[in-house]
Amino acid sequence: MGILILTICFGLSVATLVGQSAMVSATCPPNEYRRGLECCPSCPAGRNHIYELLITKCSRCPGGTFQAGYNELKQCSTCTKCDAGTSKSCSSTSDAVCEVLDGFFCSDSNGGGCRAAQRHTVCSPGQYIGQRGTADKDTECLHCTDGTFSDGTSTSCQNHTK
Numbered sequence: 001m002g003i004l005i006l007t008i009c010f011g012l013s014v015a016t017l018v019g020q021s022a023m024v025s026a027t028c029p030p031n032e033y034r035r036g037l038e039c040c041p042s043c044p045a046g047r048n049h050i051y052e053l054l055i056t057k058c059s060r061c062p063g064g065t066f067q068a069g070y071n072e073l074k075q076c077s078t079c080t081k082c083d084a085g086t087s088k089s090c091s092s093t094s095d096a097v098c099e100v101l102d103g104f105f106c107s108d109s110n111g112g113g114c115r116a117a118q119r120h121t122v123c124s125p126g127q128y129i130g131q132r133g134t135a136d137k138d139t140e141c142l143h144c145t146d147g148t149f150s151d152g153t154s155t156s157c158q159n160h161t162k
Helices: 012-017
Strands: 004-008 032-035 038-041 047-052 055-060 104-110 113-119 127-131 140-143
Touching: none
Parallel strands: none
Antiparallel strands: 004 055, 032 038, 047 055, 104 113, 127 140
């Protein structure tokens, strides 16, 4: 069972109950939200609201979900799914950022992450590596000219021996 954070949300109603006049502000202090005439505490990052009455009740986001900052949301967001060839790092307080693994390049990027990755091309015999693959680009394979050869793993072609 997750740990719950309970905070009583009294706001304006406490001042009204004790007979004091209270002015209603249009905005709430940082990390609080408006509920009717009251300002109530928001749940911290990694937690979401599960019940409200006069109490703000926060529950830890379950695995595979996150909440990035203070919020009054009732549901945590689902972590981004990363494609094969990428690594992901999702915690209860931040979404996954898909990063390309060694030997792969990003074939479909999305603002700061990679949705899909492909393995770098392996050059064939008779080709040489013109440009090694990076996380952003595939390997560039170039054909050897007549009288030269490569097994596909070199960055240049060798002359045939006479």
